[in-house]
Amino acid sequence: MTTAQRTAPPTPLTLPATRAPGCPFDPAPGITDAARGEPVTRATLWDGTSCWLVTRHEDVRAVLGDPRFSADAQRPGFPFLTAGAREVVAGKPTFLRMDDPQHARLRRMLTADFMVKKVEAMRPEVQRLADDLLDRMTAGRTSADLVTDFALPLPSLVICLLLGVPYDDHDFFQERSRILLSLRSTPEEVRAAQDELLEYLTRLARAKRETPDDGIVSRLVARGELADGDIATMGRLLLIAGHETTANMTALSTLALLRNPAQLARLRAEPALVKGAVEELLRYLTIVHNGVPRLATEDVVVGDRTIRAGEGVLCMIGHANRDDAVFPGGDALDVARDARRHVAFGFGVHQCLGQPLARVELQIAVETLFRRLPDLRLAVPYEEIPFRGDMAIYGVHSLPVAW
Amino acid sequence: MRIQADQEKCCGAGSCVLAAPDVFDQREEDGIVVVLDPEPPAALHDAVREAAAICPAAAITVAD
Numbered sequence: 001m002t003t004a005q006r007t008a009p010p011t012p013l014t015l016p017a018t019r020a021p022g023c024p025f026d027p028a029p030g031i032t033d034a035a036r037g038e039p040v041t042r043a044t045l046w047d048g049t050s051c052w053l054v055t056r057h058e059d060v061r062a063v064l065g066d067p068r069f070s071a072d073a074q075r076p077g078f079p080f081l082t083a084g085a086r087e088v089v090a091g092k093p094t095f096l097r098m099d100d101p102q103h104a105r106l107r108r109m110l111t112a113d114f115m116v117k118k119v120e121a122m123r124p125e126v127q128r129l130a131d132d133l134l135d136r137m138t139a140g141r142t143s144a145d146l147v148t149d150f151a152l153p154l155p156s157l158v159i160c161l162l163l164g165v166p167y168d169d170h171d172f173f174q175e176r177s178r179i180l181l182s183l184r185s186t187p188e189e190v191r192a193a194q195d196e197l198l199e200y201l202t203r204l205a206r207a208k209r210e211t212p213d214d215g216i217v218s219r220l221v222a223r224g225e226l227a228d229g230d231i232a233t234m235g236r237l238l239l240i241a242g243h244e245t246t247a248n249m250t251a252l253s254t255l256a257l258l259r260n261p262a263q264l265a266r267l268r269a270e271p272a273l274v275k276g277a278v279e280e281l282l283r284y285l286t287i288v289h290n291g292v293p294r295l296a297t298e299d300v301v302v303g304d305r306t307i308r309a310g311e312g313v314l315c316m317i318g319h320a321n322r323d324d325a326v327f328p329g330g331d332a333l334d335v336a337r338d339a340r341r342h343v344a345f346g347f348g349v350h351q352c353l354g355q356p357l358a359r360v361e362l363q364i365a366v367e368t369l370f371r372r373l374p375d376l377r378l379a380v381p382y383e384e385i386p387f388r389g390d391m392a393i394y395g396v397h398s399l400p401v402a403w
Numbered sequence: 404m405r406i407q408a409d410q411e412k413c414c415g416a417g418s419c420v421l422a423a424p425d426v427f428d429q430r431e432e433d434g435i436v437v438v439l440d441p442e443p444p445a446a447l448h449d450a451v452r453e454a455a456a457i458c459p460a461a462a463i464t465v466a467d
């Protein structure tokens with residue numbers, strides 16, 4: 001048979017990529033292998049289109065820091081990971097998927113709310129919420145699901161407070177955001193969840209016109225520059241980005257530390273390491289694991305490749321965060337590493353607006369959890385932990401723990 | 404060392420404030436960078452260089 005003797009073409013990389021069984025903290029090995037030979041490489045998306053994958057730390061920073069790469073998902077050729085993700089931007093885009101100057105105008109309406117000083121002042125409140133949740137979780141019990149009882153409610157409570165969204169509605173918006181972030185949701189499900197959230201937030205904005213408070217939604221209303229629908233769109237971005245991300249980082253960080261007892265012991269012995277340890281966990285775990293998408297608007301040389309105008313790019317920040325040139329031995333978790341140059345929050349003008357808040361929440365969550373529960377351990381065999389390979393934001397669906 | 408920060412470019416996520424709190428701050432009204440000490444003492448130079456390196460918007464320039 002002559003066909004068998006023909007040199008097989010290299011297996012094409014397809015996305016979303018899967019992780020190796022048994023290595024749930026490591027980014028997809030197929031991409032790692034391809035990147036070793038070719039740091040700027042091609043991949044095929046679910047819809048048969050192809051795009052570039054950028055994997056080196058230096059190249060990821062170059063792309064995300066370059067205005068010739070657009071974040072505007074309505075441009076033809078923009079790479080989407082699923083049909084559902086395409087549906088999300090078919091409606092009204094948030095500033096996450098706009099370019100400057102439109103992006104900067106909207107983002108700057110919020111930068112004061114998330115600046116370091118403002119968020120640092122919230123520490124006592126976040127600490128109180130964390131302690132209350134742990135009081136309730138441990139009262140009369142010796143085991144619980146850390147996701148539902150601690151990791152998810154903590155950032156949800158905080159973002160609700162900040163926005164002026166009633167936390168009592170959390171079942172409603174958590175379910176909608178689960179649908180929006182699931183790689184398995186159909187476009188119809190995504191559209192329905194999107195519409196319901198927008199309707200809810202538009203009603204909320206209208207209500208704040210009548211009874212203002214000092215939450216972000218109310219202040220955006222008072223500013224008078226945006227229609228209620230635009231405020232709802234912004235609110236949806238903040239609500240989803242504000243709780244899913246930190247929630248998953250909290251649970252996954254807990255698991256990663258439990259699986260690396262020497263690192264956990266070191267952190268417990270030296271609590272001053274917590275700030276650096278959170279940066280290291282952000283780097284090591286990189287929960288935005290399917291790549292940060294951009295579209296080239298001009299021909300641009302990246303590494304040794306020319307990316308042509310109109311071609312899509314996915315910046316694989318999880319792989320960049322394991323780049324040996326910047327993080328030697330980066331496949332290991334090292335709570336004492338200086339990981340501040342990680343790109344887990346992205347890079348460039350879209351770099352995470354909520355990062356000061358995420359940092360405070362994570363520092364408090366990790367420190368409080370391991371201080372208050374010195375005997376914290378998994379309540380099920382490690383093999384049974386359901387990882388979120390099926391979600392846009394990585395993490396675990398549940399984390400049964402005992403103490 | 405002489406520091407300049409471009410307030411047009413700044414996207415206000417505060418990495419510089421975390422890296423070098425004695426040198427950078429954010430404006431009360433919009434969270435945009437302000438330089439507290441444009442010619443900081445030598446002991447702060449490393450922190451300032453780190454701030455410039457992690458600034459996502461390339462808004463900080465350092466001249467020696």
Ligand code: HEM
Pocket residue numbers: 071095096097107159237238239241242243245246249287288292293344345346347349350351352353354355357358
């Ligand atoms: C561990 C937690 C978090 C991680 C890993 C994370 C990650 C990211 C990443 C990678 C981006 C850039 C996306 C892109 O360039 O296309 C981003 C943007 C953003 N994040 Fe976060 N995030 C986290 C927490 C938060 C929190 C707590 C908020 C609070 C509201 C938030 C709000 C936002 C917003 C509004 C943007 C869009 C910024 C822009 O386009 O200018 N994030 N985040």
Ligand code: SF4
Pocket residue numbers: 408412413414415416417418419420427435436454457458459460461462463
């Ligand atoms: S790190 Fe750069 S973008 Fe961020 S606040 Fe400082 S100057 Fe502005």
